[in-house]
Amino acid sequence: MNKGISILGRFLYLNIYAFLLLLIGLGIFVLPLYHHWIGLTAQIVWAIVCVGEAAKILSSWNDKKRKYVVLMERNTPVFRPDTCAEFMKAPCGRLLVRVVLKDLNQTHQYKELKKYERHLWQLSKDDCAPKKTVVYVNPNYNKV
Secondary structure (H helix, E strand, C coil): CCCCCCCHHHHHHHCHHHHHHHHHHHHHHCCCCCCCHHHHHHHHHHHHHHHHHHHHHHHCHHHHHHHHHHHHHHCCCCCCHHHHCCHHHCHHHHHHHHHHHHHCCCHHHHHHHHHHCCCHHHCCHHHHCCCCCCCCCCCCCCCC
């Protein structure tokens, strides 16, 4: 049964990394490093970075909902592993893929998708370089 993505449990699950970063940021902020200005500066900078990244993840909720719909459409009625490859490169994307697989009753496919998984230590120079994006608009597309 497809529950959709816009329920509280899914919101919490798909944003677990944001909540983790938020807790880390707040934890860093309450550390007693204020006795020296260098410690205080580092503490404030790291806390702001963590809370800022958490805010970015939380603000991407509408994008996650859109990507959920796209993945559901592309993998119905037949599951296509290639459509999930891009999402397997990031932790938040992997969570989204798990939700989609659960809704498609294809949770056993996750093992096959693990080959697309990329970790921080697997980044290469090409991954950090800007990439050219080409957008194609199909003039014959009719959304029903």
